[in-house]
Amino acid sequence: MKKSLRLGAVVAAAALASMALASCGSPSNSSAAGVSSIKVVIAEYSKDHTAKFWKAFATKYEKTSGVKLDLQIINWNDLDQQSSTMVQTGNPPDILNENAYASYAADGLLYSADEVLPAATKADIIPAFVKSGTYQGKFYGMPDLSSARALFYNKDLFAAAGIAKAPTTWDEFTADAKKVNALGGGVVGYAQPLGPEEAQAELAIWLFNNGGDFKKNGKWTLNSPENVKTLEFMKGLSVTDKVTQNNPGSTNRTDGAFPLFEQGKAGMIVGFGPLQSALDTQFTSVNYGIAPMPTGDNAAPQTYGVTDYLMSFKKKGNQDAVKAFYKLYYSPDEVNSWIKAEGFLPVTTSGLASFASDPKLKVYLDTLPNIHLTPTDDPEWDKIGQTIKQNIGLAVAPGGDVKKFLDDLQAQAEAGK
């Protein structure tokens, strides 16, 4: 009797405990009127600014909408894994900040702009970004910020090597890189990051400046003759010209190539806003200049741009809360002050105007409306980008086969259709 009593107590306690756990686990979002909290997953752009901005944002959001904002800031390296796990376990966030959206849209998980974005806000977003955020005629990928790449060069090294100005053609580029490389003392002509971290960006900027692209007129053109020529040129920089740092195929951008430029050991590098702010605040001894990319086909230089996305997941009752989120995010005070703090570029027309006063950003801002993006509106790109990151380093190694790499990519893209 006593024993069974005790058992009963244990069972009751366990049941209570599990009920308590269950009630913690699921926020009460069953009410038809609307949710009482939303989960917002944000990528960590920098240790200094991301959390600071979003915490203040959450407070404002809660005050204006009355909905609790449950904020999660995740490192870029883990973001993909964590967001995929959330979807896999049937627990997606309400808002997700990622560098890709098309696969989510293709899976039917997202709200389109018609459902959650105020019309005035949509009209304010720069058309190039609306285009890249549009999948099958609907705008799903709302841009959170953008960046543009340009050629950074070390003026002191250029002067020491007797070079008067930044190169405008690929021939000049190679010649200048050779001159800087010949200075010795561990200095390299060009820091070329083709390791698995962000190699698709390095590839894109060179492709675009030789008349190439990943996709043209709706068709994949990964192994087009101009692309093969471009990648051969990129490979030649390390294998035959020997003007790059050691082993570009195994060099990542943030922990390999950037440090070389920041320490004044690289003549040239493809850079963007955050590198510029690092040079202006931490590595002030580097005397650098910024120039448009040199071109291989004598056409006007193309600016390669990147935008990341804030997409929203269809969940019961969260539509109004999501709408309130976008409305607050795209208010000029919020979006522009964050983008400024992180050292990136605006995504709205009103943002362009408010950034125009900064002379350091002029080189980018002028190109922003015509910026050249990767085909993020095609879900297949999400996998193509992964393959480029993972395998390009093998193709540009001394024994690598550039043509085969691009042919395989093309085959992969076409098979995915």
Next chain:
Amino acid sequence: MSRALATRRRRPRGTAGIAEALLWLGPALILILGIVVDPAVALVGTSFGTYSITGLRKGDAGFQNYIAFLTSPDLGKVVWNTTVWVGVVVAMTILLSLGLAQFLSKEFFGRRFVRWAVIVPWAAALVISSQLFRLMYDYYHGIINGLLLWLGVIHKPIDWLGNPALIMPSMITVGIFVSMPFTAYLFVAGLNAIPGDLYEAARIDGARPSQIYRRITLPLLRPAILIGVVLNMIYVFNSFPIIWILNGSNPGFGNDTLITYMYKIAFKSAQHDVGMSAAAGIFNVILILIAVAIYLRFTNWRRRDES
């Protein structure tokens, strides 16, 4: 009187009813169910599903994920890497730890300090140790290249983590470094358990030191060595951070072991497929179980019990 009472009262507890047993085992069972059984079931379930790149389950895959994994072109190289990685790290760890344990069990000035120092690589998180080694191995800024250049041993830095011929040896060195403390301490405990009079008797009978080591020390250390090998096989096989971090900037799958390959299939490759990755996970568990079983059979680990 009181003792008799106590034993009488203790006896029924020895054969407690299932309810009482559950009461005591309950917390452990809940833990096991929650953190071992449930994920394992989920893993099996995942391995039979078709998943979108977003993580959304699209439907059942049957054995498609297993077929895709077992026929992937990189698998052969990855299995070979895993064999070399586990084989060399475990063998070298055991050999070096035997020597280190002998040294640590001797009396000498500063022994306490040395013993503490040996624990450090074990106490440090693997991610931190791996990151430190990555910095030490760095081509341009690493202390190893810096030292070798300064000494004039080499005239050009060595690409420890980028040269395909050197990356595996570089990773193996770190693997041995972090596995040794645990193994050495296991052997120190084993050595301390060997009665001193055995050595005394051997010496009186005129045995040479090498004979004493082979005939007394090694046989009596056998249980400790067996445990050391089995546990290290499992730890080293499952070791993710060393390979993930040291091999982090290399392209392709040429230096991956099964564990990092599994992760790359799920999140860092063209497949980007958690279903196929789950199939790889099941394959890994089965593989390590088979490897351990073969080892135990080969070494006839129950020999002492049976004799």
